[in-house]
Amino acid sequence: MIARYSRPKMSRIWEPENRLRIWFEIEAHACDAQAELGVIPLSAAKTIWKKGKWNIKRIEKIEKKTRHDVLAFLTNLAESIGPDARFVHQGMTSSDILDTAFSVQLKEAADILLSDIEGLLRVLKKRVEETLPIITIGRSHGIHAEPTSFGLKFASHYAAFARARRRLLAARQDIATCAISGPVGTFATIDPRVEMHVAKKLDLKVEPISTQIIPRDRHAMFFATLGVIASSVENLALEIRHLQRSEVREAEEPFAKGQKGSSSMPHKRNPVLAENLTGLARIVRASVTPALENVALWHERDISHSAVERIFAPDATLALDFALTRLTGLIKDMVVYPKRIKANLESLGGLHFSQRVLLALTQTGMSREDAYQHVQSNAMAVWSNLQNGKLENFQDRLRSDKKIRKYLKPKELAACFDLKFYVRHARTIWKRVLETDKK
Numbered sequence: 001m002i003a004r005y006s007r008p009k010m011s012r013i014w015e016p017e018n019r020l021r022i023w024f025e026i027e028a029h030a031c032d033a034q035a036e037l038g039v040i041p042l043s044a045a046k047t048i049w050k051k052g053k054w055n056i057k058r059i060e061k062i063e064k065k066t067r068h069d070v071l072a073f074l075t076n077l078a079e080s081i082g083p084d085a086r087f088v089h090q091g092m093t094s095s096d097i098l099d100t101a102f103s104v105q106l107k108e109a110a111d112i113l114l115s116d117i118e119g120l121l122r123v124l125k126k127r128v129e130e131t132l133p134i135i136t137i138g139r140s141h142g143i144h145a146e147p148t149s150f151g152l153k154f155a156s157h158y159a160a161f162a163r164a165r166r167r168l169l170a171a172r173q174d175i176a177t178c179a180i181s182g183p184v185g186t187f188a189t190i191d192p193r194v195e196m197h198v199a200k201k202l203d204l205k206v207e208p209i210s211t212q213i214i215p216r217d218r219h220a221m222f223f224a225t226l227g228v229i230a231s232s233v234e235n236l237a238l239e240i241r242h243l244q245r246s247e248v249r250e251a252e253e254p255f256a257k258g259q260k261g262s263s264s265m266p267h268k269r270n271p272v273l274a275e276n277l278t279g280l281a282r283i284v285r286a287s288v289t290p291a292l293e294n295v296a297l298w299h300e301r302d303i304s305h306s307a308v309e310r311i312f313a314p315d316a317t318l319a320l321d322f323a324l325t326r327l328t329g330l331i332k333d334m335v336v337y338p339k340r341i342k343a344n345l346e347s348l349g350g351l352h353f354s355q356r357v358l359l360a361l362t363q364t365g366m367s368r369e370d371a372y373q374h375v376q377s378n379a380m381a382v383w384s385n386l387q388n389g390k391l392e393n394f395q396d397r398l399r400s401d402k403k404i405r406k407y408l409k410p411k412e413l414a415a416c417f418d419l420k421f422y423v424r425h426a427r428t429i430w431k432r433v434l435e436t437d438k439k
Contacts, residue, residue, distance in 0.1 A: 010321040013108050014314035020054050022101040023073055026198055027088050028052060030180060033197035040087040048088060053080040070094040091190030095301060096180045099214040103177055104202055106222060109317040110172035116324035117165045123332045124158040132426055134338055135419050137345045137352060146352050147419055149426040150341060155433050157236045162437040164229045171225040175218050178202060179210035184300040212301035216294045223291035226320050230284035233323050237277035244271045250341045254333035273330045280323040287316035350394035354379050356416040357398060364407045374403055
């Protein structure tokens with residue numbers, strides 16, 4: 001991932017120096033376990049911890065000859081350790097190092113992403129509380145439907161990211177496994193207790209059966225989870241983009257002093273942050289298919305998954321980390337326009353009350369078919385007038401309909417046009433969201 005969309009803390013996880021540090025710790029912890037088992041001298045294990053050093057440029061030079069990254073690392077490590085280096089990597093295979101280190105990196109990345117989600121949830125919770133009393137028009141198919149609470153828009157996204165947190169916690173637990181089982185995973189050349197020791201030191205679980213690699217269905221589930229979270233990011237970003245459209249203008253992302261919206265049109269205030277989030281979500285989701293395809297490997301192992309993971313794992317975690325942080329800032333500083341919300345709500349003359357009138361008519365004895373026909377014919381007349389630039393009051397038009405007057409008294413009809421009716425359960429819904437999040 002390019003620096004523009006990378007945050008330092010996540011970037012450090014995927015830097016070569018951090019990867020080599022983890023490799024060394026795996027080897028050194030394994031030597032400690034081997035020493036306890038009497039396989040290697042205790043003094044050798046201590047020397048490895050004390051003298052073990054590596055140099056990235058030196059490793060790169062060695063790898064040009066060996067064409068094997070782990071062997072290049074071990075060769076460089078031996079240069080600093082001396083004779084006791086012969087005890088490093090006893091009975092182990094490259095995948096023991098590569099896969100276990102990858103587990104550590106994904107676990108560390110998951111911790112950052114979980115922290116990001118926590119921050120976003122805090123901001124969303126605050127915005128829900130602020131905007132729950134605001135009544136807005138709900139839209140289905142992009143068309144005015146019935147009134148709702150503006151805060152419930154964000155309560156829905158809060159619930160989505162609460163689910164994201166639970167899923168990511170499960171994916172983190174599933175991916176955090178250690179495999180130190182030797183060639184083809186039989187433990188023929190290394191005691192299973194070495195694996196147990198390394199797993200404990202690295203805060204990982206032991207992989208029950210690893211062939212020569214950790215099963216890639218674990219990784220597939222992890223990146224599938226990131227893909228779902230990215231889609232939730234896009235879902236919220238898309239809502240902001242729609243709310244900011246000139247024809248809607250109910251909310252907009254922050255526009256800083258001195259910010260420019262267009263190189264050619266000085267009036268522009270574009271939803272660039274939200275649009276950027278849509279793009280970043282595509283990057284994260286792009287990792288899901290190759291992660292799924294990596295599950296199918298030849299026999300006990302092949303390396304068709306290797307290059308793929310080295311590319312998409314850093315990119316997906318970096319992109320999602322950046323996106324979650326950007327989304328948190330967007331929601332925190334988002335501007336809401338209550339007056340514009342009210343104007344949009346009233347812009348169709350009250351057509352959004354149509355279902356209440358329909359139901360009231362059926363309650364008084366009119367068949368649903370007849371009620372629908374009478375309400376719809378009046379609604380379509382209001383629509384036609386709107387197309388001609390005339391705003392007509394829907395309630396007034398219904399009041400003048402003799403058939404409807406026969407079934408509904410003026411007070412009964414007026415009762416159908418109570419806005420508060422639509423949001424009377426808003427706090428109950430929000431309370432349910434919060435209670436579910438606690439479970």
